[in-house]
Amino acid sequence: MDPLSCQPTRGRAAISNLTSRYERESRVRDDDGWGADGGLPAKLRTIVMADAARSIISRNDSPDVPFEISVNPYRGCEHGCVYCFARPSHAYLGLSPGLDFETQLFAKRDAAALLAKELRSRSYICKPLALGANTDPYQPIEREEGITRAVLEVCRTFNQPVSIITKSASVLRDLDLLATMAADGLAQVAISITSLDRDLARAMEPRACTPAKRLAAVRALSDAGVPVAVLTSPMIPALNDHEMEAILEAAAGAGAVSASYILLRLPLEIAALFEEWLRTHYPDRADRVLSLIRQSRDGALYRSDFGTRMKGTGAYADLLRSRFHLATKRLGLDRRRWDMDCSKFRVPDAPVRQLSLF
Template sequence: MVEAAKGRGARSNATGRFEPETVEAFDDGWTSDDDGAAPLRTSLTPEHARTIIAKNTSPDIGFDRSINPYKGCEHGCIYCYARPSHAYMGLSPGLDFESRLFYKPEAARLLEQELCKPRYVCKRIHIGGNTDPYQPVERELKSTRSILEVLQRFRHPFSIITKSVLIARDADILGAMGREGLASAIVSITTLDRGLARAMEPRASTPAKRLEAIRRLAEAGCPVGVGFAPVIPGLNDHELEAVLEAAAKAGATSAMYVTLRLPLEIKDLFREWLADARPERAARVMSLIRQTRGGRDYDPDWNQRMKGTGPVAELIAARFRAAVKRYGLDGPRPLLDESRFRVPTEMKRQLDLFDQLLPSPLAGEVFAR
């Protein structure tokens, strides 16, 4: 049996799929009776990016631009759909994903530059579409906070999703912008069971703290919804109604859900975790997952990858529709106001000054002679 690293989700650190060589674990004779290995440390590496706004054309995602302050996520959620992206950097989607993190130290400046471009067209920006913008390192780095401050100055609409109570730290910005129709938030709650949350999402906030985040954002004036995502048949699906009810009582006004997806390396990582963390349920859970994916671990078809198909998926959908109606979470989601975007006066002055300092074409010609 694979021994879990304390406080981590993945049980292994398989080589990324793009690497020419692979590294495999082997039995070196050490057992649990011997001294344990050194704890797995988290490393932070600055990424000097040229841009900060990412674009996507996925037809089943409700936004076409996003900002991800971090690559990798210390929360360590075993089901995270962003894990395979670490392979593009020559790293493992397993333990590397949750321990070798990258951040953009100049995120705020890059965002200012992009928003100041003459041809920039304002459309809602989603923050956290890949990895969580409020993972533990945000307490010190405040990268997400700096991005929100820029968006507030430019009166730029945004949505944000997290599973951390740390979002409540920024209730001053989210509340003020939420009241003006410029911001909305979703807090992801997959379970109310502390034990399951600890095993499945080892460094994320407890379920109770996530409910607190909903309450504090709602009190501040920010429209907030709950994300029951992912729904894992046979593991947490029985909590659907309880999670939505608790979130509604805390102040949530909308809800969404996504059925577990297991693309690429995630299927092996999840199977490995399931066999270790919930061995008595492993066979049943995987059977139910395949029943939502046409008999496979995963079906990437755009039309159904978020919800799945078949009787199991249809039952989940029916229960969700009934629950959101019962708890008042079926109202229209707030439409964010894109008409109020403006480049701040001080930024325009800086741009004008910069233009004045640039040599004219004529001056360049004279200098060249």
């Protein structure tokens, strides 16, 4: 039997449902000669399940990120970004980091209540909270679920500083909350703009909003007084890296106050998923892209060492770093801001519960 190559599924980035690292067996599509290859359907629908989380605040001590605590309302992400570093987390659920990550989602519907409970804890020390550090809090299912909105309302009640990381213009739905919080130094937003090329963005991030809408969101947030950072991430060698300066200029023109970037990371299953996507959509430059990545990762597709995993090493990585610093300095985007006001945090009175006589 001959293995069959998968074809792109409409509206999805991953080409296949790559078997996760925890499975003892792998699945390969093949043709047995009977004409029915058992391929994927032409369109995959999104399935949303409840996540029975018992806690909601995640903590980290990584020197590579500017926050220590975060909240993620969802597992999996319908935006389907092929490069997403969160994909391998789906393997913990017994699912594939491939198409399952984009189509089988989990919603933490008790997130707001859990957050309020944890903020009330006597052991809690107020620190800036990152909302959506793993998967996007404004992915399409948020329109129906409303979990992110509920979490923001809790943050407003406690005066808990919050920074949102998203690539969705749907963040503007909560502009009323964000503007009032930002006026007190309690909110900021980071918007990811990977490319200004609509076709490239559609291929990499099939269910995220267009680059033009993201820039419009930067402008609207900025006009409302919400500090906005732009993430030119990830930078992918020989694919979107030539756009770095153009993205930064567009972001500065839209009112962004700071910027950052990350060199493409390919941990665990993402390496195979990305290469599969790359050879399907851009076969003419796939070898060049992968070669430059290896040159920036000491000969491998990924190195996880703190301090270099975000930016890489070597001549190409150094050049990218220099370009970024020169551009951000010229545009006034070189001030990394994480200076929200934790002094205003307060625990409101608990709701009074009337005791029953019977």
